[in-house]
Amino acid sequence: MNAPIFTALPPAEFAGADQQQGPDLRAGNRAVLGGQLREVQVTGVAEVSCPADRASVRVSVSSTKESVNEATDSVTRRLDYILQALRQHGVKDADSSVRRFLRRDADVYIMDAEVVVTFSDFQKMEQICGVLLEKLDKSVCVGAPRFHHSPGCLDQTRQRACVSAVENAQQKATRISQLLGERLGSPLLVREEGTKEWRNDDDDEEDGGREQRSAPHFPHIPKITVSSHVSVSFSFTDKSRKL
Template sequence: MVILILFHSIGVAEKDTSVRRFLYREADKYHMDAEVLITFSDFEKMEQLRSVLLEKLAKTVCVGTPQSHYHSAECLRLMRFKATQLTIENAQQKACEVSQLLGQTLGHPLLVREEETRKWRNEDEEDGGRCQNASRLPHPSQIPTITVSSRVSVSFTFRDISKKKPQ
């Protein structure tokens, strides 16, 4: 099937595709319909393939909307780590500004504690955080995202810059 060659050319593995063929007779003609299901790990690649199919095959193809999407556990773990890391860097920057106001220099962190980490999908945000219609699908051109928020408590030492450093 030509479509499967197209799928493989953009990096869709054979294990991620499923094809069902329906053959039926109408008067003296035989018709074949095919249903192709693909599992994508890249939303942008899915959108690209969807556009190519609609452009090249026009009225001979019906391309459905994505049925479900999710972020892998590893992806979520990395997002949470990155959010926490950026939060700590932000806390350090603010502490540095405060230390300069006080005529001090910022020392080493004494304690870093993650207070809270939250994550939510872009659809949840549109519903005000209350996912009222869980079956609602994103607009085809909208890439599904997850937003991560992190709150940390960081304690730093301050050093007086007026004291001379020992030589």
């Protein structure tokens, strides 16, 4: 993207433009203190991607018995084992929730229950799912993990994208000032023009796509990509002045 270079007119000549364009030119004018405005205005764009840092897994159990107590006891025993396994692997109680539902169908009682667990450690998630499937076998249903991003992860990704875009703009301005034989000064204005976000649910890499389709099924961890577009104005300093 080409970086436009703006040199200032004397104050009397751009007074009208100052009124039309608002605070951008006024900010630069204050930095000049009555002299000619000498600046470079550049844009910077950056994209930052971050994989999901959270995963939720549903573990469900069910029992069909002729009495309420039998159905309830059968489900409760398995729930107790599931919750105990979670605690033994260091999962906090706040990261899991339990739901139970008892219903009657003709002459039998059906007790359904599920545990929803949120993991930040995916290796621990795999270990726990393996233990539950091994010990409870067909009496438990372990769902596929659903990945998502925590609010903190999203905020950090947005900040990184904006900072990277500003760094790119500064690098561009530095090269332009060297090309013109100028000395780059302090920033006059930093403005984020816009941002975009999108989720990469599928693997974007075309290479190896066929191999992935034929490989064993593994849960795919999606990514979120944030793009930031900034506009930055820098002053040109007087070379005669010492830094």
